[in-house]
Amino acid sequence: MKLYQVRKGQFVYYNNELHKVYGVKPMYKLSVHLIKLRDLTQHITNAASVERYIPRENDSFIFEHKIYTLKNNRKAEAGDFILINNPAPDTLDHYSLNEIEVVETVDNKGVITSDLNGIRHNEYLLMAPGRAPDSHPIDYQEVANIEVEDLDDKGRLINNPSGELSSKLGDIYKKKDSEFLVEVMVVAIKGQTIFLGGGLELSQEELMDTDKWEFQYNPFDK
Secondary structure, three states, X not given: OEOOOOOOOOEEEEOOEEEEEEEEOOOOOOOEEEEEOOOOOEEEEOHHHOEEEOOOOOEEEEEOOEEEEEEOOOOOOOOXXXXXXXXXXXXXXXXXXXXXXXXXXXXXXXXXXXXXXEEEHHHEEEEEEOOOOOOEEOOXXXXXXXXXXXXXXXXXXXXXXXXXXOOOOOOEEEEOOOOOOOOEEEEEEEOOEEEEOOOEEEEHHHHOOOOOEEEEEOOOOO
């Protein structure tokens, strides 16, 4: 069902991929501002071009290059990601629908996140790392429209053992802890070794460390 009343926080499909609405500016022709969950890139479109999806328990999807499965069968622990799917904020809290936050502390009533929000246990779904074997992948609206090599023999999206996406040629990354290195491109890949422009060489695991490197975009992606 196409959306003509788009609201901040909604999960939507745009160009077949899962996004989240982070802003709506109705006075503009392209009024819907989206963030692609897979790589956190930003996109702008209109309400007629998106279709809403309501995330549920046991859905799995890629968030910032890592795969998670939504679970409701255990409480979150410190360091876990949570998806706030049933928000009921108190006066001093500032979270809203489908925000993703990191848990700092836990008690019997709920959790305190790194954004200092107090969230009750019935307000969130746990984002368990990895794609559970019986999960429902929601990365793409129409799986038939993605490449065959990305699927297993049961038609499910393939995830590698680490639960992370691999980089590919043309990917642009930014080093977070450098004042001088702005952006670099993946120019070659040999096994688990990644070669970046400027003569940089590092492992796939190091490049996927979001504390050190931040994916920007791939100029060859359509």
